[in-house]
Amino acid sequence: MKAAVLPEFGSALRVEDVADPDIGTGEVLVDVVAAPVLSYTGEVLSGARRYLLPTPVVPGAGAIGRVRAVGPDATRLQPGDWVYCDPTVRSRDGGNIPDITLQGASARGEGGQKLQRYFRDGTFAEQVRIPTENAAAIGPIKPEDAGKWCAIGTLLIAYGGLLAMNFQPGETLLVSGATGNFGSATAALALAMGARRVVAAGRNTKVLNDLRRRFGDRLVPVTLSGDAAADTEAMKRTAGVPIDAVQDFLPPEASAGVARAAIMTLRQGGRAVLMGGVGMLGGEDLALPYPWIMRNLITVRGQWMYDAEAISGLLGLIRSGLIDLGLWTVSEFPLANANEAVAHAADNAGAFKMTVLKP
Known part of the structure; x- marks a missing residue:
């Protein structure tokens, strides 16, 4: 598959062929349709934000996509389902205080970095492997609307x-x-x-x-x-x-x-x-x-990020019409123009503006 790879902090992204992700029990493989590019992505990639992110790496936190394959323990998700790829990955053995990594972005503490070594690569790619619980079904949407649905992340x-x-x-x-x-x-x-x-x-x-x-x-x-x-x-x-x-x-x-x-x-x-x-x-x-x-x-x-239960509540606000995703002006870029997208996101930051990659 194609992916935008950060070789090291301070380097430009390189769009190249990488191995397709394999999945096992407790994992889902998603075809990325739209991935948000935050306004400060360039600061992360340059190292200015001092985020814990090992390189080389495929960056990108969160996406809207369609399920390609599910692990043997998935009971509801089906190939073709539209999902939000939640980048907030929590350790399953952490109880009430799980270790956390932001897949494709950063990590919190030693435990989060350990988790990051496995769930490392993010969504600036044609496919992404995520934990089953991080594939949040959003229901049917029009493919052309995938970009504005990336506002879920914000x-x-x-x-x-x-x-x-x-x-x-x-x-x-x-x-x-x-x-x-x-x-x-x-x-x-x-x-x-x-x-x-x-x-x-x-x-x-x-x-x-x-x-x-x-x-x-x-x-x-x-x-x-x-x-x-x-x-x-x-x-x-x-x-x-x-x-x-x-x-x-x-x-x-x-x-x-x-x-x-x-x-x-x-x-x-x-x-x-x-x-x-x-x-x-x-x-x-x-x-x-x-x-x-x-x-x-x-x-x-x-408060860092959000609890997993927040996703269903937010989807209810969107589906009810109380939150209008049409508030956001979306600028879309193909994966081949990943560096241009990062620069555009920095230059067009602010209220209800969003830049997305469309792998």
Whole structure:
């Protein structure tokens, strides 16, 4: 089969013939129809993001495809079924604290790297081998719509954070980093889940205004100034009601002070979920006042990716029409143009923009 191979960090992808994957018990072989190319893929491939990813490797996290073959223990999946290839691979012997690898992208800890040595190659290829439980049936779709269905990957990460904070209908959510791909997806999901109000915070006024245009009065934008104290007050004032929860998707280049300013808007008993990249490239720590956290009953937690159960809930939101995949503008590239796709993704980052490879 054809695949885009990263020989080493800092090299261009090479599209070449590689061996077809073999599958065994507990595995599924999928023909990749569309694979998302995240805006920061180039930073991963260059090594700038310092992701744990052994080379040479076929990168690519997640895909929409059709089942080619299943292992002997599969009872429901059939060849031809449309599936989402979930890149979040969990160790089966980890109990409540499984080791995790992001197939074709990164790994967490020593156990995750051990898992990665087997589920290594990702979806920038004509076929991918994944664990049976990572082939999530999505039901019939039109082949030409496979690209926009790749938005599942972005939505799942955002949805995982909302589930982690136990977000409820009628609550007010502040999205820190709302103008990015994950932040804007969080806004769309929270509104679909019945948010009273979504406060969209960021520095790009044009994108913030576009979010308001898309979602109406229940979304209120706040353009940040860089003055932490002033920004905290501006977000609270703009919300107009107590802020129940904060979801943070700030990128690695953002300062901890921006994240702190958002968290400090929370009402008593509020929750914050951190899912971005602040501090990944160095810089100050996220320093929050101990007395304020304690006396105001604040919960701050991290969330990496999502629990597997999130997939069925998200598919329900999509199939019900509460989430419209037509929000995304999709740019498609053939596998032969993988390097062009990576560059295009970097140059066209932001809310509701998506680049995909079509092997």
